[in-house]
Amino acid sequence: xxxxxxxxxxxxxxxxxxxxxxxxxxxxxxxxxxxxxxxxxxxxxxxxxxxxxxxxxxxxxxxx
Amino acid sequence: xxxxxxxxxxxxxxxxxxxxxxxxxxxxxxxxxxxxxxxxxxxxxxxxxxxxxxxxxxxxxxxxxxxxxxxxxxxxxxxxxxxxxxxxxxxxxxxxxxxxxxxxxxxxxxxxxxxxxxxxxxxxxxxxxxxxxxxxxxxxxxxxxxxxxxxxxxxxxxxxxxxxxxxxxxxxxxxxxxxxxxxxxxxxxxxxxxxxxxxxxxxxxxxxxxxxxxxxxxxxxxxxxxxxxxxxxxxxxxxxxxxxxxxxxxxxxxx
Numbered sequence: 409x410x411x412x413x414x415x416x417x418x419x420x421x422x423x424x425x426x427x428x429x430x431x432x433x434x435x436x437x438x439x440x441x442x443x444x445x446x447x448x449x450x451x452x453x454x455x456x457x458x459x460x461x462x463x464x465x466x467x468x469x470x471x472x
Numbered sequence: 473x474x475x476x477x478x479x480x481x482x483x484x485x486x487x488x489x490x491x492x493x494x495x496x497x498x499x500x501x502x503x504x505x506x507x508x509x510x511x512x513x514x515x516x517x518x519x520x521x522x523x524x525x526x527x528x529x530x531x532x533x534x535x536x537x538x539x540x541x542x543x544x545x546x547x548x549x550x551x552x553x554x555x556x557x558x559x560x561x562x563x564x565x566x567x568x569x570x571x572x573x574x575x576x577x578x579x580x581x582x583x584x585x586x587x588x589x590x591x592x593x594x595x596x597x598x599x600x601x602x603x604x605x606x607x608x609x610x611x612x613x614x615x616x617x618x619x620x621x622x623x624x625x626x627x628x629x630x631x632x633x634x635x636x637x638x639x640x641x642x643x644x645x646x647x648x649x650x651x652x653x654x655x656x657x658x659x660x661x662x663x664x665x666x667x668x669x670x671x672x673x674x675x676x677x678x679x680x681x682x683x684x685x686x687x688x689x690x691x692x693x694x695x696x697x698x699x700x701x702x703x704x705x706x707x708x709x710x711x712x713x714x715x716x717x718x719x720x721x722x723x724x725x726x727x
Binding site for chain 2: 430444455467
């Protein structure tokens with residue numbers, strides 16, 4: 409079991425790294441895009457500002 | 473070659489060059505200090521392990537439905553891209569030390585000299601393990617980038633070729649210089665890779681969850697410069713705030 413936990417931790421560390429907020433933000437932004445696209449409305453505009461916001465937030469967290 | 477294919481090849485080439493330079497420094501350090509043959513065996517074993525990862529995950533990724541694949545690929549590229557961009561922006565703003573290959577080489581050399589010697593079947597275990605870990609860890613992210621970019625565009629051979637050319641150039645330059653490649657502009661390349669990964673991740677992720685981009689693939693011509701400009705603006709903002717006297721920053725904060 410311990411090797412499974414170590415493997416899981418390794419995969420988490422590899423993908424998410426030291427900023428889980430960015431990973432969570434990407435999931436939320438894609439989720440919001442999916443919901444809007446599901447209504448039939450244009451949804452492409454969600455991701456660009458979300459990505460800029462996530463980068464700014466990540467930099468703000470790293471410097472404060 | 474289409475614009476998307478060119479972007480794919482360029483992104484993989486730059487990412488692979490940066491990681492190969494870092495792996496080369498580690499292999500050079502243990503090779504010159506301990507044993508060249510053991511360091512090269514360790515590197516070769518890591519390359520075999522990376523090839524196994526690509527061979528195992530490649531068909532699995534390619535068999536996913538296209539929309540699912542684009543969400544997975546877009547999400548992964550976004551997370552990786554934002555991480556690369558954050559570190560490169562902090563370094564460009566002077567808030568994080570630049571990656572120094574000479575310093576890394578000196579540290580690895582010192583560690584290799586002070587490590588105990590222990591040979592197994594004529595192979596220096598320390599040199600083998602350090603070279604194996606160095607190449608594997610630096611190569612894993614590139615393997616994922618090659619797989620995700622390649623599988624999504626059905627261009628794994630193109631992505632693999634771009635990675636192979638980058639590795640060959642770095643190895644040849646390392647053999648010629650017989651020293652760490654300290655003059656490679658690593659942070660500029662990391663910044664560029666971060667912009668490309670973030671842009672392609674934004675594009676494919678949104679497409680995967682059902683959004684349609686105005687102009688189709690041509691939207692990338694707006695997304696890539698947009699991400700680049702936003703990242704450069706943030707570097708300028710970081711430089712300005714980092715340069716401010718701490719008293720001025722404290723005065724601006726609410727009581």
